[in-house]
Amino acid sequence: MMAHKEPEEIKKGELDKYTLNLVSQTFKTLGDPTRIRILHLLFQKEYSVNTIAKVLDLQQSTVSHQLRLLKNLRLVKYRREGTTLYYSHDDEHVIDILKQAIDHASHH
Amino acid sequence: MMAHKEPEEIKKGELDKYTLNLVSQTFKTLGDPTRIRILHLLFQKEYSVNTIAKVLDLQQSTVSHQLRLLKNLRLVKYRREGTTLYYSHDDEHVIDILKQAIDHASHH
DNA sequence: TGTATATATTAGCATATGTTCATATAATAG
DNA sequence: CTATTATATGAACATATGCTAATATATACA
Incomplete structure (x- = not known):
């Protein structure tokens, strides 16, 4: 439940900085x-970036910016084919959590 | 997986506004x-609010402000005892999701 | 080389967010 | 009532965030 416990200042049961x-x-x-x-x-x-933009009715720049954030957190990855970048999710656990939340929220 | 589908504008498999x-x-x-x-x-x-503030080394005002946010989202509830308010969590599913995320993140 | 297409990047702006300080409210004891 | 304790609230501030417009980069191809 609690890993990476460098002998710093970790109070009773408090989350370590890294995890937090x-x-x-x-x-x-x-x-x-x-x-x-x-x-x-x-x-x-x-x-692809453009397809995402079209389907979700967003600007290419907006999609690119957000994909960079998601990529920094390793939530998505991409594959290149010519000039086109195909993005896909890259963290099964986080995707699963998102699915749970959506499922929970959509049941009214 | 998708509830509350008012016959508004819901594109192919897109999340409805409420869920989103x-x-x-x-x-x-x-x-x-x-x-x-x-x-x-x-x-x-x-x-209690004061105890939370002391344990986490936060100002009473900060804790109160954040508890209000959490209460608005029904993530916590409180019970009064005299002038003291005892807060506790109020959404098992969200708490479970938080536990999963902490567990996942703490395993390095 | 030059052009076209796909994506990334930078800067600017408006809005949102989190904390602090000061003050207000609520409940209890005397 | 007054005083005390616990909590809530409002205003102000600094910082973070998300979008847009413009521009830059990269790849492919003639």
Whole structure:
């Protein structure tokens, strides 16, 4: 339950900094409608940047910016084919958590 | 998987607005270190506002503000005893998701 | 080389967010 | 009532965030 315990200052049962940062950053990244829509689109299969933009009615720049955030957190990866980059999800666990949340929220 | 489908404009497999808002708002709320620390503290049992502030080394005002956010999203509830309010978590599913994320993140 | 297409990047702006300080409210004891 | 304790609230501030417009980069191809 608690790993990476450098002998720093860890209070009774408190989360260590590393875990706290990673968890909050991950949730913060999931806490935006645009990024959720992108990840939701990538549930089934990979999509190019332009296709994502068209399907979700977003600007190419917007999609690119958000994909960079998602890529920094290793939530998506990409594959190149010519000038086209095909993005797909890259963290089964986070995707699973997102699916749970969507499922929970959509049941009213 | 998709409920509350008012016959509005729902594209192929896209999330409806209600679900999208609820999910993103929930994740956004979980995306802050202070709120995670508070919720993590409430994993086991209820705590008063002042106790939370002392244990987590936060100002009373900060804790109160964040608890209000959490309460608005029904993530916590409280019980009054005199002038003291004892807060506890109020959404098993979200707590479970938070636990999963912490567990996943702490395993390095 | 030059052109076309796909994507990335930078800067700017408006809005959102989290904390602090000061103050207000609520409940209890005397 | 007054005083005390616990909590909530409002304003102000600094910082973070997300989008857009413009531009840059990269790959492919003639």
